[in-house]
Amino acid sequence: MKTTSGFAALLLGVASLPSLAFAQEQEGSVTLFEGDGFTIKAGMDIGLQIVLENQAFWNLGESVGPDDYNSSPTWGETYAKPFLTFSGTVDSMDAYGKLSAVGVLNIGTDVYAIEDAKKIVLEDAYIGLKNDSMDLSFGSQSYQLGTGMLIADGGGDGFERGALIFGPRRAWEMTAIGRLTTGKTKVEAFYLDPRELKSSDTNTKLAGLGAVHEFEPGRTLGIGGGTVLTSEQIWVQAAPGGSGPPEFIENGRDGMNFLTAWGSWALNEQFSLAADFAWQNSSVQDMRAWGARVQLTYSFPDAPWQPRIGYTFQTFSGDDPDTPELERFDPLFYDGSPAAWGSGSNASLVFLNTNVNAHQIWVAATITPRDFVTARYFHVRANELLSPLQFGQGTRLDPNGSPTLISGVVDAHLSDDVYFEYTRVVTDNTFLTSGLGISVPGAGIREQIGGERNVWTGAYVNVVMKF
Secondary structure, three states: OOOOOHHHHHHOOOOOHHOOEEEEEEEEEEEEEEEEEEEEEEEEEEHHHHHHHHHHHHHOOOHHOOOOOOOOOOOEEEEEEEOOOOEEEEEEEEEEEEEEEEEEEEOEEEOOOOOEEEEEEEEEEEEEEOOOOEEEEEEEEOOOOOOOEEEEEOOOOOOOHHHOOOOOOOOEEEEEEEEEEEOEEEEEEEEEEOOHHHHHHHHHHEEEEEEEEEEEEEEEEEEEEEEEEEEOOOEEEOOOHOOOOOOOOOOOOOEEEEEEEEEEEEOOOOOEEEEEEEEEEEOOOOEEEEEEEEEEEOOOEEEEOOOOOEEEEEEEEEOOOOOEEEEEOOOOOOOOOOOOOOOOOOOHOOOOOOOOEEEEEEEEEEEOOEEEEEOOOOOOOEOOOOOOOOEOOOOEOOOOEEEOOOOOOOOEEEEEEEEEEEEEEOOEEEEEEEEEEEEEEEEHHHHHHHHOOOOEEEEEEEEEOOO
């Protein structure tokens, strides 16, 4: 995609949103071949969605966008994902594989000012061999390390590929994954090459190790780490003292190392807690950064509607303008949905998980076995003042070769967001989901828009069908 304005460069390429929560992987509903120990199945996923935005990005477009930018667009997103799977036995090993593609057609102009985007992209194309203790797989496939804090979404959506909000693509362009299971411990090694957008390909490749141990159901601990083998991703650093434009570090991500740990612990049938932590440094740059999250969840299994409540606090270091080192956290390829690692609802379409912290309170209920509702509140703040806030995973170079960024804020309060979602399981293979997000800008954002309190609302309704 060729962006039509500097403002479009500020926006976020969205990871999969909760609207796909019930659209899980399946083997296929039609058996094409079965015999000699092998089975081939086929299936199709189809999604239809309407998206409405009002005062998108708190009307930032009025100050940094073109005169004709529409901050209240309405558009449609459709996708189709046909796929084939196979399984069988080779000697003493189970063989498996999948081939799929995602075709997208947008109708209208989306919030990036991209009109009628359409694209067919390969999704899965992998093969694997496994037995009770070992699993080896190669090719294009989905992969997530731990809870998805750093490594989850290997595909790219939005811009020239369309389906900005649906986000149906997640598979990495190339992987090599080896898993070993011994008792309650699983160890894995991975090599990953993300399927980045052609218009913003950073040529990032990474490799690493992970391990998780399940003490008993609901009680697990994991650890993982790795290194970025190569990357052309630009890093941004605060100007000394926060005065002046930020500095840009070419190929900054190249040589970055990361270590992450996660755990979840059910204290009883009602109360559980979870935590994540990540540490980053670089063999090339003078860089040290960190991120963390804690979660508390309480359920009422015997109450009507089986309500669940939860509190989450997540925080990601920003660059301290008073130090020569770079402390800005690199979120890599995280799961950016509000239900996972998004820092806000609408705001998660704006801020990367760097130099931000977010408090989240949520409530969920099962109205009937086929009806589910969730409400979330986010309070989002900056960790470092006068330090770059990256506006979106979609940040890219403009035609003149200069990244377009907001350098920082003078007040830490960024936004207060609420998000409501309702899902109806219409049939065993048809799911209806609707959502509403409301974002009120904090003082840090209002300073960027002349003090205006422009409330950003967004809504969608979609149907996902699996055949």
